[in-house]
Amino acid sequence: xxxxxxxxxxxxxxxxxxxxxxxxxxxxxxxxxxxxxxxxxxxxxxxxxxxxxxxxxxxxxxxxxxxxxxxxxxxxxxxxxxxxxxxxxxxxxxxxxxxxxxxxxxxxxxxxxxxxxxxxxxxxxxxxxxxxxxxxxxxxxxxxxxxxxxxxxxxxxxxxxxxxxxxxxxxxxxxxxxxxxxxxxxxxxxxxxxxxxxxxxxxxxxxxxxxxxxxxxxxxxxxxxxxxxxxxxxxxxxxx
Amino acid sequence: xxxxxxxxxxxxxxxxxxxxxxxxxxxxxxxxxxxxxxxxxxxxxxxxxxxxxxxxxxxxxxxxxxxxxxxxxxxxxxxxxxxxxxxxxxxxxxxxxxxxxxxxxxxxxxxxxxxxxxxxxxxxxxxxxxxxxxxxxxxxxxxxxxxxxxxxxxxxxxxxxxxxxxxxxxxxxxxxxxxxxxxxxxxxxxxxxxxxxxxxxxxxxxxxxxxxxxxxxxxxxxxxxxxxxxxxxxxxxxxx
Numbered sequence: 001x002x003x004x005x006x007x008x009x010x011x012x013x014x015x016x017x018x019x020x021x022x023x024x025x026x027x028x029x030x031x032x033x034x035x036x037x038x039x040x041x042x043x044x045x046x047x048x049x050x051x052x053x054x055x056x057x058x059x060x061x062x063x064x065x066x067x068x069x070x071x072x073x074x075x076x077x078x079x080x081x082x083x084x085x086x087x088x089x090x091x092x093x094x095x096x097x098x099x100x101x102x103x104x105x106x107x108x109x110x111x112x113x114x115x116x117x118x119x120x121x122x123x124x125x126x127x128x129x130x131x132x133x134x135x136x137x138x139x140x141x142x143x144x145x146x147x148x149x150x151x152x153x154x155x156x157x158x159x160x161x162x163x164x165x166x167x168x169x170x171x172x173x174x175x176x177x178x179x180x181x182x183x184x185x186x187x188x189x190x191x192x193x194x195x196x197x198x199x200x201x202x203x204x205x206x207x208x209x210x211x212x213x214x215x216x217x218x219x220x221x222x223x224x225x226x227x228x229x230x231x232x233x234x235x236x237x238x239x240x
Numbered sequence: 241x242x243x244x245x246x247x248x249x250x251x252x253x254x255x256x257x258x259x260x261x262x263x264x265x266x267x268x269x270x271x272x273x274x275x276x277x278x279x280x281x282x283x284x285x286x287x288x289x290x291x292x293x294x295x296x297x298x299x300x301x302x303x304x305x306x307x308x309x310x311x312x313x314x315x316x317x318x319x320x321x322x323x324x325x326x327x328x329x330x331x332x333x334x335x336x337x338x339x340x341x342x343x344x345x346x347x348x349x350x351x352x353x354x355x356x357x358x359x360x361x362x363x364x365x366x367x368x369x370x371x372x373x374x375x376x377x378x379x380x381x382x383x384x385x386x387x388x389x390x391x392x393x394x395x396x397x398x399x400x401x402x403x404x405x406x407x408x409x410x411x412x413x414x415x416x417x418x419x420x421x422x423x424x425x426x427x428x429x430x431x432x433x434x435x436x437x438x439x440x441x442x443x444x445x446x447x448x449x450x451x452x453x454x455x456x457x458x459x460x461x462x463x464x465x466x467x468x469x470x471x472x473x474x475x476x477x478x479x480x
Contacts, residue, residue, distance in 0.1 A: 175422045
């Protein structure tokens with residue numbers, strides 16, 4: 001009986017861990033969604049609420065970290081339980097970074113809201129929607145242990161990287177055409193970079209989900225888009 | 241006898257884990273040093289060697305991850321040994337990010353080497369030296385279990401953030417003054433941001449060292465510099 005009781009309670013702890021990670025995922029996703037909505041609407045109210053709420057994600061990460069250490073110490077897990085615990089630790093660290101990028105977008109939105117609007121406002125929302133879909137899908141893949149969905153997220157990162165590279169060039173052109181847009185465009189560049197990084201963290205999570213379910217790493221070589229960002233962008237001839 | 245043997249071998253494994261983390265730290269530090277030297281000398285040879293060597297850091301991270309899972313499964317560690325293992329996992333993930341930033345600096349250097357030189361080449365090396373000192377010190381603090389040194393690194397991050405903020409404004413001014421510098425300045429902005437992020441990761445490592453030695457988190461509130469980056473930089477009146 002006693003032993004039975006302990007086993008059940010251990011299972012409950014693993015379920016609690018999984019649900020804490022999902023909760024943190026939902027929170028990180030909501031933070032990014034709010035930051036991006038604030039940016040599109042130039043709404044400093046939403047931006048400032050997003051910045052203030054970041055501590056909730058940090059707190060959840062700390063809770064998960066402590067819970068993991070406690071589980072490792074008291075339960076001395078093996079095999080798939082151990083993977084469950086290690087993966088929770090890894091995913092929570094990626095989610096914390098995603099929420100950090102959301103905060104950064106919200107902070108830059110506070111600035112941008114008081115500056116003249118720059119043209120490429122449509123390309124960033126497109127990147128944002130893709131990044132949000134990736135987070136949503138990768139969290140589903142974690143909850144459902146769905147490796148096919150995880151692999152699909154992993155592949156979509158290339159698309160996001162390509163959108164970023166093209167936006168990077170577009171923004172540089174705007175800056176060259178109008179010096180008054182430089183400050184705003186620079187913030188937009190960093191916002192786009194933040195969204196591109198969110199995609200990288202969603203890809204990391206996809207790899208952890210695969211490892212969690214299959215017990216081995218996802219061995220395909222990672223799609224590496226966005227390299228063109230490093231090409232030199234020459235000044236348009238009219239301004240050379 | 242048998243039990244004695246197992247105990248010794250477990251200690252050896254923990255020592256090996258610690259030395260793997262230090263080795264990875266040395267490698268990440270060397271990668272950053274090379275990337276920054278390449279940037280200063282506009283040396284595409286060093287930059288390209290740095291980019292190629294990044295896989296060695298990634299491989300070490302994977303080795304550490306696997307070693308950690310193996311130690312947790314086979315040794316079922318408690319208390320301070322468990323902290324040692326968890327902290328190794330956390331630090332290696334920060335070191336991997338630091339090496340990634342070094343690769344990013346090297347890639348941008350490949351581009352910058354073919355562009356006209358931009359003025360603020362002195363401010364970035366200053367930031368770079370500080371970031372390298374922080375990494376070097378925090379790795380020493382890990383090797384020597386020296387919390388005082390770790391706390392000192394933690395405090396220096398504020399200085400790095402302030403240097404970044406001031407450089408950010410300087411670079412924006414250059415871009416406004418000369419549209420031909422926009423592409424190069426943008427790469428320099430991202431390089432500076434990468435160095436600033438390296439400081440954040442050194443700060444994370446400092447926190448892990450403190451937790452490792454003291455068994456409790458460093459509870460001071462983290463210095464938050466660099467916020468001025470988000471202020472609006474107005475166009476100089478002469479160009480408005």
